[in-house]
Amino acid sequence: MNATSLPPSNAPLGDRLAAFGRRAAWHDALALIDRVAIAAIFWQSGRTKVDGWFHINDSAYELFRTEYRLPLLPPELAAQMAATAEHVLPLLLVLGLFTRLPALGLLGMTLVIQLFVYPSAWPTHLSWAGLLLYLLVHGGGRWSADGWLQRRRSRPAGSGLRGVDHHERH
Template sequence: MTPTAILRPLNAVFDRLPEDIALTAARLFPAAVFWFSGRTKVDGLSIKPSTWALFEDLYALPVIPPNVAAVMATVAEHVFPVLLVLGLATRLSALALLGMTAVIQTFVFPEAWVTHGLWAACFLTVILRGPGRLSLDHWLGFDRR
């Protein structure tokens, strides 16, 4: 049996699977990473003192002041993951978190390119293919394929 004879029928089966499963996973899993990261930065409605210190030392960005970066990152890690899970403003949320991933990769943890590459692949998939049918964007008619 040739590889073509094996792979073509198998690929035909895969072609019939709904891509909504993959698109939902591409939204949910990186959203969880950012959500849990955001939760470590707050105590109730206040940003933790340790968060301020992290942005002054470890997460220091060359252009954005640490106090501004701390607030921006904390808000982004709470808002965009929720939107991704709901599938609302999905492509915009994925783009925002892709940008955040690029900043983290470039300025904070350049050695973590494998992890950041996986997040980026998920975000790029959602940006290019949309949120799928299991999303508010689809149900509200904002993003239908």
């Protein structure tokens, strides 16, 4: 039995489910769902910090001055960094472009939020970390820009020519 085929219907249910779970399409679907789900959370948070296209609003600065109070970073810089990261990293995740990098960045943000901002919200942060760790370990899947780029790089030289018969090229 290979990863793309299922065992016979008389095989134990556990064997059939395990084989089904190894199929590549499951990873691709799960990675896409994870990318969109976690990106939406951070994107929505980022949108509360800006007015218009991308003007960081006064309430974002005030939030970092009075409620978040991160150590080592001035509130103005922290607000700008957070608003930028909450826009750029989710966009990269949705596209599946350099998937592991934005996943790592958002995992770092999650850790900072957990440790310094809302330590009692650990169940929420743990669920975010689970989504981000999956992407960090497994990548964005075939249904991502990363997957498309990988397929393009692994294509044999000359196979991308359109309208040319391969025999006529030589």
